[in-house]
Amino acid sequence: MTFSPAPVDTQPYDEFALFAELATEMGLPSSSVPVGRRVRHTLASGQSLSCLQWGAGEPELVFLHGGGQNAHTWDAVVLLLGRPALAIDLPGHGHSDRRADRDYGPWSNAEAVAEIIAERAPTAKAVVGMSLGGASNIRLAATRHDVVRAAVIIDVTPQVNDPTRPWTPEQRGSVALISGPPTYESYEAMAGAAVSMSPNRAPDAVRRGVRHNSLRRDDGKWIWRYDLFRGADEPDQTSEWRDFTTLWDDIEAIAAPTMLVVGGASVYVQPSDIDEFRRRLPSVRVEHVADAGHAVQSDQPAALVALLEDFVDA
Numbered sequence: 001m002t003f004s005p006a007p008v009d010t011q012p013y014d015e016f017a018l019f020a021e022l023a024t025e026m027g028l029p030s031s032s033v034p035v036g037r038r039v040r041h042t043l044a045s046g047q048s049l050s051c052l053q054w055g056a057g058e059p060e061l062v063f064l065h066g067g068g069q070n071a072h073t074w075d076a077v078v079l080l081l082g083r084p085a086l087a088i089d090l091p092g093h094g095h096s097d098r099r100a101d102r103d104y105g106p107w108s109n110a111e112a113v114a115e116i117i118a119e120r121a122p123t124a125k126a127v128v129g130m131s132l133g134g135a136s137n138i139r140l141a142a143t144r145h146d147v148v149r150a151a152v153i154i155d156v157t158p159q160v161n162d163p164t165r166p167w168t169p170e171q172r173g174s175v176a177l178i179s180g181p182p183t184y185e186s187y188e189a190m191a192g193a194a195v196s197m198s199p200n201r202a203p204d205a206v207r208r209g210v211r212h213n214s215l216r217r218d219d220g221k222w223i224w225r226y227d228l229f230r231g232a233d234e235p236d237q238t239s240e241w242r243d244f245t246t247l248w249d250d251i252e253a254i255a256a257p258t259m260l261v262v263g264g265a266s267v268y269v270q271p272s273d274i275d276e277f278r279r280r281l282p283s284v285r286v287e288h289v290a291d292a293g294h295a296v297q298s299d300q301p302a303a304l305v306a307l308l309e310d311f312v313d314a
Contacts, residue, residue: 009215050095055084059121066131070094072212076301092227105241109136130154142250158247263292
């Protein structure tokens with residue numbers, strides 16, 4: 001397997017200054033902003049992954065983002081938690097290496113992040129994953145009991161990509177940016193597209209997220225900071241890992257305490273999916289977060305933090 005580094009941003013910016021901006025927006029004192037740093041970890045395979053490490057001491061929580069996102073999606077949660085934390089850019093996302101085979105499914109993701117957690121967060125109380133990161137966390141919790149002491153799965157089950165289940169307009173809209181134009185003439189055009197598709201979020205927050213998730217190429221055009229697009233003549237390699245349904249068997253192998261968090265306004269997790277999750281793992285704790293869509297960490301970070309604190313300290 002060969003890997004390539006993430007594209008270089010020809011318009012660099014201070015990503016941690018935006019974290020301070022977020023604190024101000026949330027009405028928190030500057031003293032509440034933890035020390036943050038970007039660290040790289042090279043796996044035994046030669047693949048290099050990038051992470052955001054927050055606070056002093058070993059991370060108490062590890063965060064895995066969703067498809068088309070990056071480690072900064074957890075900024076508000078990390079800020080409110082006030083605990084040392086590690087947020088990982090999944091393979092093919094953010095500042096992490098791209099895979100030649102473009103296999104960014106839960107199985108390869110779990111193998112990659114397990115190595116990082118074992119070295120950089122060996123005493124973490126829980127691993128938290130949303131969407132693709134949540135599916136990856138299911139696989140991780142099932143196969144690496146040594147690195148997952150507790151698992152939090154946010155708004156995803158193995159049924160999420162069921163090919164027989166028709167998509168709702170909300171689902172199609174939520175992935176429109178991922179499947180839409182891969183390049184934009186300007187950052188303003190890219191941010192404007194994101195703002196128009198996020199009517200329930202503050203425009204400044206959306207623009208901040210876009211900046212973390214975008215970069216300017218040498219030709220001046222802007223692209224998303226993830227490797228999920230393909231050319232017109234390129235085969236769809238993601239089809240080989242997009243079906244998560246076999247992860248139902250992995251749920252039965254989870255030994256750690258597990259919490260499933262569902263966005264109250266999300267349509268990705270159906271009642272029947274929750275029933276199946278409970279059948280496979282009777283001990284699972286299920287929580288619904290009101291007024292939150294698929295990205296619970298962005299829509300209702302304070303509510304999610306309250307659940308995390310109660311769960312990990314139980």
